[in-house]
Each structure stands twice: as C-alpha cells, then as structure tokens.
Amino acid sequence: MKFCSECASPVSLSIPAGDNRPRYVCTSCAAIHYQNPKMVLGSIPVWERDGELKVLLCKRAIEPRYGYWTLPAGFMENNETTAEAAIRETQEEAGANIKLGNLFTLLNVARVHQVHMFYLAELVDLDFAPGEESLEVQLFSERDIPWSELAFPTIQTTLELFFADRVKIREGGSYGFHTQDINRTMRAEGEEAK
Amino acid sequence: MKFCSECASPVSLSIPAGDNRPRYVCTSCAAIHYQNPKMVLGSIPVWERDGELKVLLCKRAIEPRYGYWTLPAGFMENNETTAEAAIRETQEEAGANIKLGNLFTLLNVARVHQVHMFYLAELVDLDFAPGEESLEVQLFSERDIPWSELAFPTIQTTLELFFADRVKIREGGSYGFHTQDINRTMRAEGEEAK
Numbered sequence: 001m002k003f004c005s006e007c008a009s010p011v012s013l014s015i016p017a018g019d020n021r022p023r024y025v026c027t028s029c030a031a032i033h034y035q036n037p038k039m040v041l042g043s044i045p046v047w048e049r050d051g052e053l054k055v056l057l058c059k060r061a062i063e064p065r066y067g068y069w070t071l072p073a074g075f076m077e078n079n080e081t082t083a084e085a086a087i088r089e090t091q092e093e094a095g096a097n098i099k100l101g102n103l104f105t106l107l108n109v110a111r112v113h114q115v116h117m118f119y120l121a122e123l124v125d126l127d128f129a130p131g132e133e134s135l136e137v138q139l140f141s142e143r144d145i146p147w148s149e150l151a152f153p154t155i156q157t158t159l160e161l162f163f164a165d166r167v168k169i170r171e172g173g174s175y176g177f178h179t180q181d182i183n184r185t186m187r188a189e190g191e192e193a194k
Numbered sequence: 195m196k197f198c199s200e201c202a203s204p205v206s207l208s209i210p211a212g213d214n215r216p217r218y219v220c221t222s223c224a225a226i227h228y229q230n231p232k233m234v235l236g237s238i239p240v241w242e243r244d245g246e247l248k249v250l251l252c253k254r255a256i257e258p259r260y261g262y263w264t265l266p267a268g269f270m271e272n273n274e275t276t277a278e279a280a281i282r283e284t285q286e287e288a289g290a291n292i293k294l295g296n297l298f299t300l301l302n303v304a305r306v307h308q309v310h311m312f313y314l315a316e317l318v319d320l321d322f323a324p325g326e327e328s329l330e331v332q333l334f335s336e337r338d339i340p341w342s343e344l345a346f347p348t349i350q351t352t353l354e355l356f357f358a359d360r361v362k363i364r365e366g367g368s369y370g371f372h373t374q375d376i377n378r379t380m381r382a383e384g385e386e387a388k
C-alpha cells in the first residue's frame with residue numbers, strides 16, 4: 001500500500017495513538033488503513049454408496065499450484081456467511097450441488113495471513129463439472145487420493161483428519177471439529193523428484 | 195474506497211474478467227482491490243473456586259457501545275493465529291492472564307462483514323485491570339450478568355451458550371463447539387426503556 005484509498009495522498013507506516021503496531025496512516029487525511037487476515041472457505045464433498053466413500057477434488061487451473069489437486073475452496077466474500085461461502089465455492093469450482101454438514105477444520109496459516117475452514121458435505125447428485133478455476137473435477141476413494149499432488153498443506157491436513165475420523169466412525173464415533181496451526185509449506189515443484 | 199492504493203488513480207466499481215461480482219478496479223494500473231470479511235477474536239475468561247464460577251467482562255471505553263459490557267475481543271491481526279489473537283485481546287482489554295481452552299463459538303455477522311469467535315479460557319490469577327479500551331473489568335456470576343447492558347448480540351449468544359453448556363456439564367456432558375448466524379441487532383439506546 002502506497003497511497004490513501006480515500007484521498008490519494010501518500011501513506012506512511014506509523015503507530016497511531018492508542019495502538020501498538022505500525023499501520024498505513026495517510027499523511028494528509030490521517031485515515032488509518034488496517035490490514036487483517038482473510039478467510040478461505042471450502043467443503044469436503046463426499047459421495048457414499050454401497051459402503052464405498054469417495055471425495056471430490058478439483059485440479060487447479062490457476063496459480064498458485066496450477067495442476068495440483070484441491071478441495072473446492074476460496075476467499076470468503078462480504079455479505080455472506082462461512083457456510084454460504086463454502087457452498088458457493090463448491091458450486092463455482094466443481095459445479096457441485098452439496099448438502100452442507102458441520103464445520104470440520106479451522107486451520108491457521110498465519111504465515112500468509114489466512115484462516116482456512118472446511119465443512120463436511122454430501123454431494124446431492126453426480127452433476128459436477130469443472131468451473132473456470134478448475135482443469136478437471138474427480139471423485140477419489142481414499143486409496144486413490146493423489147497425496148503427492150495436493151495443492152496446499154491445509155488440504156492434506158483436512159483430508160488426513162477426515163479419513164482418521166472415518167476410522168473412528170466405523171468404531172462407533174462421530175466426526176469431530178479440529179483446529180490446527182499450519183506452519184509447513186508444500187515442497188516446491190523442483191524438489192518433488194528428490 | 196475512491197483511489198488506488200498502489201498508484202493513486204481513481205478506482206471504479208466493475209466486474210473483472212472471470213469474476214462475478216463488482217470490485218474496486220484501478221482505472222490506470224488495473225489493480226483489483228478486494229474487500230473481505232474480518233475476524234473478531236475473543237475469550238470467555240472464567241474463575242472457578244469452591245464450586246462457584248464467574249466470568250470476566252469488560253465495560254467498553256470506546257464506541258460503538260461505549261459503557262456496555264463485553265467479553266474481551268477485537269480484530270485479529272496479520273501474522274497471528276486465532277488463539278494468539280484471543281489471548282492478546284484478553285491481555286489488552288482486561289489485563290488478564292489466561293490459559294486458553296477450545297474454540298467455543300463461531301458466529302457469522304454477515305450484515306457487518308464479520309465472523310466472531312470466542313475461546314474457552316481460565317484465568318490464571320486475579321491480576322486483571324482495565325486496558326485503554328475498557329472503563330472497568332469485573333467478574334460476574336451467572337445471576338449477576340448484566341444481560342440488558344451487553345454490547346453486542348454475539349456476546350449475548352456466547353454467554354447464553356456457555357451457561358447452557360454448564361448445565362450439560364453438571365449432568366456429565368462437556369463443552370460443545372457452536373456455530374450460529376447472527377442477524378439481530380442490539381436495541382438502540384433510546385429503545386431500552388420501552
């Protein structure tokens with residue numbers, strides 16, 4: 001940020017009175033421009049028939065992580081709830097109609113100023129299709145999940161927690177709600193063959 | 195938003211290619227300035243001795259809702275986690291040292307583009323004191339909670355859910371994790387005597 005979005009004068013980093021950290025403050029109108037973390041909302045869309053469960057993943061058609069697999073997810077917008085954002089992103093990226101369940105993971109990615117949240121979801125039908133931000137959309141059983149080609153650590157963590165809870169469910173338990181801090185990054189593309 | 199924060203040219207509302215909603219787009223450098231919901235993080239600091247439980251509330255020294263009671267809470271900052279934000283706000287507003295527990299509520303306030311989250315917390319000691327944004331800080335037992343003088347609907351909802359879960363705990367249950375959409379506003383000041 002270089003200029004005030006209210007008056008176009010230059011901004012400078014300084015600590016406002018009563019505050020304790022540097023902010024972008026306008027040198028002319030004194031407006032303080034706060035910067036805050038963003039929420040990324042998504043779902044874990046599942047299709048379960050005859051005892052077999054599959055999860056819907058999208059192959060990314062955009063950077064970062066073009067060509068890698070992700071759960072449908074994206075930035076939450078103003079004027080919507082976390083649940084509405086998860087449903088919208090699943091529709092936009094996977095063309096999928098879902099019945100949303102409970103919130104399943106809340107993952108802090110402080111390094112990039114984001115909080116990622118994923119809801120449990122059931123596919124209502126199989127009429128899914130890639131949206132503009134996806135190359136393809138595909139159902140995967142647990143043994144076929146492309147673990148080495150996942151786009152982001154929060155996708156890997158959410159899927160790991162999901163399949164761990166599936167084991168508990170077979171033993172009579174139920175899905176939990178999981179919070180974690182994510183500090184690792186995915187390996188860069190050049191490193192993956194090492 | 196009137197001007198581009200990168201180049202100081204005027205912005206105009208238009209739908210970028212591949213997008214589906216109006217954004218502030220720079221008329222000169224084409225930068226897109228997204229606006230997203232913010233997270234408000236807080237805690238429910240309790241002090242429990244000899245079977246009696248009290249909750250720490252802060253009387254607001256700032257607008258909005260000057261003079262009304264709140265749980266310690268505030269906007270999450272970049273480079274911190276939701277848990278770190280809850281601990282920091284509790285320290286800043288109530289001068290209170292807490293041991294943080296699980297996330298207890300996640301409340302969507304879509305009307306004002308906010309998501310409020312409150313963590314369970316235990317006071318480590320009684321060395322609390324009002325910070326710059328609080329007039330006073332006080333422990334309340336359930337029967338003394340100033341229900342008609344609470345600052346925000348999310349505070350009321352979180353306290354109601356907390357005391358409802360306390361009943362379940364006396365019956366052998368445990369604290370849950372609760373999500374809700376908040377659509378109501380607090381009554382305006384002039385309406386309260388009606």
Ligand SMILES: [Zn+2]
Pocket residue numbers: 004005006007008009026027028029030031
């Ligand atoms: Zn300005």
Ligand SMILES: [Zn+2]
Pocket residue numbers: 198199200201202203220221222223224225
């Ligand atoms: Zn510009």
